[in-house]
Amino acid sequence: MALQTGGNADWWRGAVIYQVYPRSFQDTNGDGLGDLKGITRRLSHIASLGVDAIWLSPFFKSPMADMGYDVSDYCDVDPIFGTLDDFDAMMAEAHRLGIKVIIDQVISHTSDRHPWFVESRSSRTNDKADWYVWADPKPDGTAPNNWLSIFGGPGWEWDGVRRQYYQHNFLTSQPDLNFHSKPVQDALLKTVKFWLDRGVDGFRLDTVNYYFCDKQLRDNPPHVPDPDQAGLDAPDSNPYGMQNHLYDKTQPENLEFLRRFRALLDQYEERTTVGEVGDGARSLKTVAAYTTGGDKLHMCYTFDLLGPEFTAAHIRGCVETFQRMVKDGWVCWAFSNHDVNRHVSRFALTEEERPIIAKLAISVLAALRGSICLYQGEELGLPEAELAFEDLRDPYGIRFWPAFKGRDGCRTPMPWEAGKAHAGFTSAEKSWLPVPYEQAALSVDTQENDDSSVLHHYRRTLEFRKTHPVLIDGSMEFVGSNQDLLAFVREKGDEKLLFVFNLTREAAEFQLPAGMALGAPLPMPGFKAAAGAKTVQLDALDAFCARIS
Known part of the structure; x- marks a missing residue:
């Protein structure tokens, strides 16, 4: 090790x-x-x-x-x-x-074929008796509570050997482990x-x-x-x-x-x-x-x-x-x-x-x-x-x-x-x-x-992404937009990048916030949005990236 x-x-x-x-x-x-x-x-x-x-x-x-x-x-x-x-x-x-x-x-959880479960279900006194979530039925024989399985139906399955229910969040063949047991x-x-x-x-x-x-x-x-x-x-x-x-x-x-x-x-x-x-x-x-x-x-x-x-x-x-x-x-x-x-x-x-x-x-x-x-x-x-x-x-x-x-x-x-x-x-x-x-x-x-x-x-x-370290762990701050656009700034050290994504099916214009100045656009693979002094023109389903100051 x-x-x-x-x-x-x-x-x-x-x-x-x-x-x-x-x-x-x-x-x-x-x-x-x-x-x-x-x-x-x-x-x-x-x-x-x-x-x-x-x-x-x-x-x-x-x-x-x-x-x-x-x-x-x-x-x-x-x-x-x-x-x-x-x-x-x-x-x-x-x-x-x-x-x-x-x-x-x-x-x-495990499979019900796991040796741990095979032993656990064999009795209430074996070494792994409490390794799964077992519970007694209610007096009328129904499940211990109202928990449900994601895969449909109750989250409990009756076991005839132990005469208890066991919990399963998924299939009945996937009994839940008892994490309360060290x-x-x-x-x-x-x-x-x-x-x-x-x-x-x-x-x-x-x-x-x-x-x-x-x-x-x-x-x-x-x-x-x-x-x-x-x-x-x-x-x-x-x-x-x-x-x-x-x-x-x-x-x-x-x-x-x-x-x-x-x-x-x-x-x-x-x-x-x-x-x-x-x-x-x-x-x-x-x-x-x-x-x-x-x-x-x-x-x-x-x-x-x-x-x-x-x-x-x-x-x-x-x-x-x-x-x-x-x-x-x-x-x-x-x-x-x-x-x-x-x-x-x-x-x-x-x-x-x-x-x-x-x-x-x-x-x-x-x-x-x-x-x-x-x-x-x-x-x-x-x-x-x-x-x-x-x-x-x-x-x-x-x-x-x-x-x-x-x-x-x-x-x-x-x-x-x-x-x-x-x-x-x-x-x-x-x-x-x-x-x-x-x-x-x-x-x-x-x-x-x-x-x-x-x-x-x-x-x-x-x-x-790999050639711009700012995208790995730089900060991220969203920018308000005049339209339904996804706009944010990624920043790390001296690098500060503006991203604008148009996820709609119509062309859009992004207006730069006051105090933000566009620098050189970066060629994002596959996109060709154009920028003016204070705006970015995006086609439908388009994207833009540029350095800003």
Whole structure:
């Protein structure tokens, strides 16, 4: 184990992180599923984007009831993805290319096949009897309280052996661990140390605010909808959003566990954490609590920008709220990930508009203060896939079909080569999810040969971000606008840059505030907005950047 020696411990601040969904990235053994060797094979593509790190969705041993988010062994690779040797080889190649490796830690719950749960459910007196959240039924046999599962139905499942209910925030096969038990915390931190000693650079912490529940198991009160937070609630088809989740997550005891987690990481060089916070309208308050003080998480991301809105008012509101509430913490912004519809489909009004929106969105993201996450395929401008019910694999989508179509549409395989079956993802007769024609047409090899493609725009935009240190960790202050424009100033040292984004479908004119003088415009990749002495002329879905004084 290497102790910190004063290296670049803050490499994560302002970093660009590329999320890889392993089962959909590249198959090398012809079974229709992506694997670790496939990631190694395609790391050169990721490196060509100019990112700082990759985040790998789970590859641990699992029954795959929830695509690997139901872990049965935290310290081994599931055979469908390969072996620990394959992981080591992948990580070595990533490091050779200058790419850090962040892995998903799903520790709020395990699979019901995990040996810990098998032992825990066997009796009320075994050594792990209290490692999960068990509770007696009410006198009438019903569940201990009114908590719900995100995946539908009650958040409790009856076990006939123990004659008790166990809590599950997700599938019934994903029982929640009891973080009030110190041995549970110790065991989980031991698995984290396993990967630290193996050389991983950080952890993405799945559902990080779900670790603790209320010791008294009190009922959640009803949720009173807030019209200003409509995009942050669960889908209307899911009753989970009808409760105010005061007691089944986001408990104060979590702060001390996060301090324990951070203390372990701080024994190693240049490690980081990024937590996923799903807490509705309270998400940013939770981020503030989890990232301030320098003794808990390094950064968090929320679902604030993962909804349907792509407007100046919405983005400004999210960023300003974060800046107001989180003084010394850090945020990681994203428009897409493996749990939401791809943002090109959410933001674009027409099919023809998709590549324009894809280019504008990464330009906005790259200019924000914070680290940023990219989701595999967004650098190609991939739209959400429309799948038939019989093709679905996501238990969430199957449960709520047809009101909600689930997450498979954003998890379809990467299209590498347009002329090959399954767009070069697999040589198998059938891929685990189909590759739609409209995605295959946007393949990597096709875009490599088109200088105006979304792929080349991503590379140029990330290079633009990297060549201006002010965009990595400089301050950010919004500027008032005479129109519906997103305008802000990034400043660090002697560099002071004005950004103006027109996210509307009409041309607009930005008037410089009194006392602001434009200097030399900077050529933002893909945009040609023109400036006068006191105004900036922007076309629809356009952007502008210049030095100011």
